[in-house]
Amino acid sequence: MIPEQIPNLIDGEDSSAASGAWLDKHRPADGSVLCQVARSGVEDAVAAVAAARRAQPGWADRTSVERGDLVRDIALALRDRRDEISAVVAEETGKPMALALGETNAAIEMGFFVAGEGRRSYGKTMPASMPHRTVLTIRRPVGVAALLTSFNTPLPNVAWKAFPSILCGNASVLKPSEHAPVVAHLIARIAHDVGLPAGVLNVLQGKGDEAGAALVAQSCDLVSFTGSAEVGRAIQREAGLAKLCLELGGKNALVVCDDADLDDAVRWTIASAFSNAGQRCAAGSRVVVFDAVYVEFRARLAAAVGALGPELVVSAESRDRIVAAIAGALEEGATLIAGGAQASGPGYKIAPTVLENVSTAAAISGNELFGPVTILYRVADLDGAINLVNDTPYGLTAAIHTASLHRAMRFAEQAEVGVVVVNGGTHGSEPHMGFGGVKQSGNGWKEAGMEALEVYSDVRYVNLISDPSKA
Numbered sequence: 001m002i003p004e005q006i007p008n009l010i011d012g013e014d015s016s017a018a019s020g021a022w023l024d025k026h027r028p029a030d031g032s033v034l035c036q037v038a039r040s041g042v043e044d045a046v047a048a049v050a051a052a053r054r055a056q057p058g059w060a061d062r063t064s065v066e067r068g069d070l071v072r073d074i075a076l077a078l079r080d081r082r083d084e085i086s087a088v089v090a091e092e093t094g095k096p097m098a099l100a101l102g103e104t105n106a107a108i109e110m111g112f113f114v115a116g117e118g119r120r121s122y123g124k125t126m127p128a129s130m131p132h133r134t135v136l137t138i139r140r141p142v143g144v145a146a147l148l149t150s151f152n153t154p155l156p157n158v159a160w161k162a163f164p165s166i167l168c169g170n171a172s173v174l175k176p177s178e179h180a181p182v183v184a185h186l187i188a189r190i191a192h193d194v195g196l197p198a199g200v201l202n203v204l205q206g207k208g209d210e211a212g213a214a215l216v217a218q219s220c221d222l223v224s225f226t227g228s229a230e231v232g233r234a235i236q237r238e239a240g241l242a243k244l245c246l247e248l249g250g251k252n253a254l255v256v257c258d259d260a261d262l263d264d265a266v267r268w269t270i271a272s273a274f275s276n277a278g279q280r281c282a283a284g285s286r287v288v289v290f291d292a293v294y295v296e297f298r299a300r301l302a303a304a305v306g307a308l309g310p311e312l313v314v315s316a317e318s319r320d321r322i323v324a325a326i327a328g329a330l331e332e333g334a335t336l337i338a339g340g341a342q343a344s345g346p347g348y349k350i351a352p353t354v355l356e357n358v359s360t361a362a363a364i365s366g367n368e369l370f371g372p373v374t375i376l377y378r379v380a381d382l383d384g385a386i387n388l389v390n391d392t393p394y395g396l397t398a399a400i401h402t403a404s405l406h407r408a409m410r411f412a413e414q415a416e417v418g419v420v421v422v423n424g425g426t427h428g429s430e431p432h433m434g435f436g437g438v439k440q441s442g443n444g445w446k447e448a449g450m451e452a453l454e455v456y457s458d459v460r461y462v463n464l465i466s467d468p469s470k471a
Helices: 042-060 064-080 082-093 097-117 154-167 181-193 208-216 229-238 262-278 291-306 316-331 382-389 405-414 451-456
Strands: 008-010 013-015 022-026 033-038 133-141 144-148 171-175 201-203 222-226 243-247 252-256 284-290 335-338 353-356 373-379 397-401 419-422 457-465
Touching: 008 042, 008 181, 033 181, 042 133, 042 144, 042 171, 042 201, 042 208, 064 082, 064 097, 064 154, 064 181, 082 097, 082 154, 082 181, 097 154, 144 154, 144 208, 154 171, 154 181, 154 222, 154 451, 171 208, 181 201, 208 229, 222 229, 222 451, 229 243, 252 262, 252 382, 262 284, 262 291, 262 373, 262 397, 284 291, 284 382, 291 335, 291 353, 291 373, 316 353, 316 373, 373 382, 382 405, 397 405, 405 419, 451 457
Parallel strands: 144 171, 144 222, 171 201, 222 243, 252 284, 252 397, 284 373, 353 373, 397 419
Antiparallel strands: 008 013, 008 201, 022 033, 133 457, 335 353
């Protein structure tokens, strides 16, 4: 049962916004009001960061093993309430229950992985030119972390940030998307119920341009953000000297070569472009097909997409923006292969859409839509495919379907992305795998995997100098 109002969680206590204002959160399935969400502002951000500042030193004093054990306790509690939590995710995002269950499982597995890192938080030793000098490294917390997450996979997004931040000894203020406020509050409550000290994980609800902007302005030691490149650039300007981890958008390409298994390529194209209604930073929004198989692949894809039902996007604003982008592309000369309109009936539905004859200079070719839309492009050969894949300001993921090891390796070497997949989809990271992009898809840091420790901790060099005469 989802409460009628979702408050902030500051210093272990629920609290409404200082202004007393609330936002309506609507169900994607039918547009009705699901709950109200605290509409936080500067005063609330100040209070949340102050609570984190008070809690952080005591939390940092605990060993990484103890902090890891607490992360494991949180993951076990999530597993015990898996069905309940998944139902909340499905309700507030509009995604099918099976997909919500999968995301809950992914968050639980992230918790188990991070917990194990408490016993593998290794440093290193190194030689020195000076006699009787040993240099070693230890990991230390960054301090207070601002964690700003997206709505598309709300529970894994929180897990990817909050779990390593907790493990590394930081205290955090989590700002979830206003489109996915409930599960963020729920996971923080669960964390406190299993023993996380008050103030170590605070939740600040509200709109991104209000609560999120106010949080970034609080001079936190670390800002970790998942969202659009436009907002990421604004955060970079505002965050000053804070350590900054940006996981931004993508315009990811899936390449179909003339030696590909076309049925397999169609299956992975549909999964990449339309699962989670295309609301993935790693969604396959561009499909680059060799001339020799273009007509056949197009026919198979059109038939498969025509059999799909409509997809729910998270809000009326998202639906209207995506429908407008499709209409704009058609006005500019694009050809509609499948879909192309808002689906009838209640809710924020869009038919899965495939376009072709779209210029690489068109807005829809360069802008991340975050919806169930993909575009087909024709190329002559591998060089043409690589050039088109790289013809974007983004560089998150890419996939290639080919029977040739030689083609696959050349593509892996030449594609300007952070993640390459061979004979699969453009998405599919796991907890032990670092994830992040290049160009405007990120600023170099990776989330998940052991690489997350580099984000949420700093390395301290310790010089030990001994005197043998005093031994």
